[in-house]
Amino acid sequence: MRKILAIIIKDAIMRFSGFSELLFFIILPIIFTFLLAGGTPSGDEDARIRLLVVDEAQTALSAQIVSELAASSAVRPEVVSRADAEEQFSQRRASSIFIIPAGLDTASLQEGTAAVDFRQQPNNLNASIAQRAIQTALRRVSSAVSAANTAVSQREEAMPFASDAEKAAYFDQSLELARELQEDTPQRVTVIRAATPDQVEYDPRANSSAGQLITWVFIPLFGISELFAYERATGTLRRLLTTPTRKATYLLGTISGQVLMAIVQMLLLVGFGILVMKLAWGRDPLALAVMLVCSALAAAAIGSAMGAFVKTSGQANGLSIMLGMVMALMGGCWYPIELFPPAIQTFVKVLPTTWAMQGMLDLVLRGGGLVDILPEAGVLLGFAAVFFAVGVWRFRYE
Amino acid sequence: MPSILEVNNLVKKYGDFTAVKGISFDIREGEIFSLLGPNGAGKTTTISMLSTLYDPTDGDAVIAGHSIKKYPMAVRQVIGVVPQDLALYEELTARENLEFWGQMYGLGGKPLASRIDEVLEQIGLTDKAKNRVKTYSGGMKRRVNIGVGLLHKPRLLFMDEPTVGIDPQSRRAILDTVKALNAQGMTVLYTTHYMEEAAELSNRVGIIDHGELIALGTQDELTRQVGQTDTLLLHIGEEEDPEALSTALRGLPGVQNADVSDHTVSIITPSAEDILAAVVAKANERGIKIRSLDIREPNLEAVFLHLTGRALRD
Numbered sequence: 001m002r003k004i005l006a007i008i009i010k011d012a013i014m015r016f017s018g019f020s021e022l023l024f025f026i027i028l029p030i031i032f033t034f035l036l037a038g039g040t041p042s043g044d045e046d047a048r049i050r051l052l053v054v055d056e057a058q059t060a061l062s063a064q065i066v067s068e069l070a071a072s073s074a075v076r077p078e079v080v081s082r083a084d085a086e087e088q089f090s091q092r093r094a095s096s097i098f099i100i101p102a103g104l105d106t107a108s109l110q111e112g113t114a115a116v117d118f119r120q121q122p123n124n125l126n127a128s129i130a131q132r133a134i135q136t137a138l139r140r141v142s143s144a145v146s147a148a149n150t151a152v153s154q155r156e157e158a159m160p161f162a163s164d165a166e167k168a169a170y171f172d173q174s175l176e177l178a179r180e181l182q183e184d185t186p187q188r189v190t191v192i193r194a195a196t197p198d199q200v201e202y203d204p205r206a207n208s209s210a211g212q213l214i215t216w217v218f219i220p221l222f223g224i225s226e227l228f229a230y231e232r233a234t235g236t237l238r239r240l241l242t243t244p245t246r247k248a249t250y251l252l253g254t255i256s257g258q259v260l261m262a263i264v265q266m267l268l269l270v271g272f273g274i275l276v277m278k279l280a281w282g283r284d285p286l287a288l289a290v291m292l293v294c295s296a297l298a299a300a301a302i303g304s305a306m307g308a309f310v311k312t313s314g315q316a317n318g319l320s321i322m323l324g325m326v327m328a329l330m331g332g333c334w335y336p337i338e339l340f341p342p343a344i345q346t347f348v349k350v351l352p353t354t355w356a357m358q359g360m361l362d363l364v365l366r367g368g369g370l371v372d373i374l375p376e377a378g379v380l381l382g383f384a385a386v387f388f389a390v391g392v393w394r395f396r397y398e
Numbered sequence: 399m400p401s402i403l404e405v406n407n408l409v410k411k412y413g414d415f416t417a418v419k420g421i422s423f424d425i426r427e428g429e430i431f432s433l434l435g436p437n438g439a440g441k442t443t444t445i446s447m448l449s450t451l452y453d454p455t456d457g458d459a460v461i462a463g464h465s466i467k468k469y470p471m472a473v474r475q476v477i478g479v480v481p482q483d484l485a486l487y488e489e490l491t492a493r494e495n496l497e498f499w500g501q502m503y504g505l506g507g508k509p510l511a512s513r514i515d516e517v518l519e520q521i522g523l524t525d526k527a528k529n530r531v532k533t534y535s536g537g538m539k540r541r542v543n544i545g546v547g548l549l550h551k552p553r554l555l556f557m558d559e560p561t562v563g564i565d566p567q568s569r570r571a572i573l574d575t576v577k578a579l580n581a582q583g584m585t586v587l588y589t590t591h592y593m594e595e596a597a598e599l600s601n602r603v604g605i606i607d608h609g610e611l612i613a614l615g616t617q618d619e620l621t622r623q624v625g626q627t628d629t630l631l632l633h634i635g636e637e638e639d640p641e642a643l644s645t646a647l648r649g650l651p652g653v654q655n656a657d658v659s660d661h662t663v664s665i666i667t668p669s670a671e672d673i674l675a676a677v678v679a680k681a682n683e684r685g686i687k688i689r690s691l692d693i694r695e696p697n698l699e700a701v702f703l704h705l706t707g708r709a710l711r712d
Binding site for chain 2: 010235239397
């Protein structure tokens with residue numbers, strides 16, 4: 001145990017012998033987490049996507065649509081003039097604009113002649129989310145109108161209206177009632193979401209916190225390979241094995257040290273997420289601990305296996321960064337995995353970052369607990385077992 | 399004195415290549431034993447097997463009663479190793495390095511701290527102990543490299559060419575350290591390709607070449623194998639052809655052997671003075687200009703030349 005501790009302390013001293021390591025350990029991860037979360041300093045602020053709305057109709061129906069958008073959890077409507085909206089859009093300061101043209105009212109909706117205009121910047125995630133939010137708002141508004149129309153038809157069959165004015169008044173009353181009922185039915189929204197297979201689950205703060213945590217921890221853990229290559233190049237590994245120290249002791253000390261440092265780094269980033277970004281990382285501490293340990297073990301195992309094959313420190317360093325970045329990107333750490341084509345979504349299941357990210361999102365985004373993350377944790381432990389076996393089997397000291 | 403190391407027919411093969419071809423020797427407790435041989439002779443491979451780093455292909459060695467094949471961990475407890483290349487953590491200070499390696503030898507707490515103080519004193523780095531090794535000169539790093547091997551007071555210290563690539567002053571300091579350690583009772587196995595180091599330090603010398611131990615004994619015993627011979631060294635210009643001169647000289651009466659190393663022709667002869675005039679005449683006859691010459695009495699260089707027909711060179 002003393003030898004393992006000595007190896008851990010030695011590696012920690014070497015790793016933090018320069019300021020630059022602190023930069024990569026905590027400063028840059030926090031900066032990137034903050035920036036990719038949209039620079040949101042706390043959960044108290046409105047983190048919804050800004051949507052420019054041009055209301056040229058100025059009718060009760062258009063007001064109702066804007067109201068539905070304001071109630072959305074995804075977008076924050078900002079009503080502006082067409083000129084202002086188009087200027088911001090052309091300067092790419094707005095990801096999308098939603099124009100409600102003049103003439104859009106209940107009658108046009110009933111007649112089926114109603115149309116709206118939506119413009120979005122190409123390949124923009126926020127615009128895609130805004131589009132979905134608009135579709136939801138329109139669906140809610142039109143379903144209320146549809147309900148009112150049905151009510152009018154049924155009333156007319158049972159008892160014809162005396163005049164058009166009476167019919168119009170009955171329609172308005174029915175529409176108002178339908179809207180009231182709609183407001184009190186949040187469960188229906190939940191049902192619709194659950195039935196949608198390809199929805200984009202995205203919260204910039206949660207995704208950024210989880211994604212950056214994985215990115216900045218996996219890369220140094222892959223760097224275990226660099227540690228092995230360095231010790232081979234300097235002859236210290238060879239010398240170590242002339243002391244009464246077993247290979248297993250060296251491997252255990254080196255790997256456990258790096259895993260411990262990774263867990264400290266992850267806890268710091270989780271702490272930042274909880275305290276500054278107001279994220280719900282701490283809902284299930286046991287589940288969080290399981291995910292952090294399993295993720296770190298999987299990454300450390302890959303680093304150990306790489307260490308058996310790389311020849312130089314430089315090669316190991318380059319490979320660690322390249323693999324870490326690619327795996328983070330493909331694993332959904334930078335963009336929601338749901339945005340990838342279905343074939344890619346299937347392919348990236350071979351990456352540990354995919355499972356780590358999904359497990360983390362289960363906790364911080366979807367409010368899951370220990371049971372929910374068990375599949376991800378199991379797969380990560382599988383990665384760890386396979387790659388540790390390769391690393392130990394092919395371990396060499398020169 | 400009893401033997402602390404007994405090597406029995408040790409063999410190391412890499413595929414078809416045999417690096418060490420069944421060498422046998424012993425080292426007595428308290429002596430300095432040198433393995434002398436050119437680069438690639440098998441010295442480092444032998445030390446690597448004795449320090450349990452490589453498994454021998456055949457044969458065995460017993461160190462302080464423990465077989466290197468059966469009880470490697472027990473062997474590692476009694477040996478210290480000073481590798482040929484520096485094997486230190488340059489980002490750590492000298493003290494941190496010694497602390498780490500001491501713990502790898504199973505030391506700890508106050509005994510380790512006081513032993514580190516002793517070793518730092520011994521290698522003359524007490525004042526610089528808190529500096530990172532990467533700030534040290536090459537000689538200072540070599541001293542720390544030796545210090546690591548001394549921490550646990552090994553009964554047998556392996557030193558693999560510890561003076562390669564360092565300045566004369568540091569080399570002198572290292573040779574003095576080896577003598578001091580031996581004076582304190584430490585047994586040393588010292589490998590080198592410098593004949594004068596082996597001559598200065600060793601109680602006994604083993605000469606190794608192409609993986610074979612070709613001679614073993616004290617300096618006197620080895621030089622007696624050569625007989626009462628001198629070595630005459632002829633240094634010629636770079637534009638001259640040493641092979642032609644060497645061939646011509648081999649036919650002269652009194653020349654036992656002539657060999658070329660760079661632009662120097664080495665002649666083994668019973669009496670250098672007797673053949674000097676004839677050698678110079680032969681060179682003039684061939685039009686080869688001799689720039690300078692040395693006459694050396696029998697030494698380990700001559701022994702190696704005598705045994706292999708080649709000079710002991712870097």
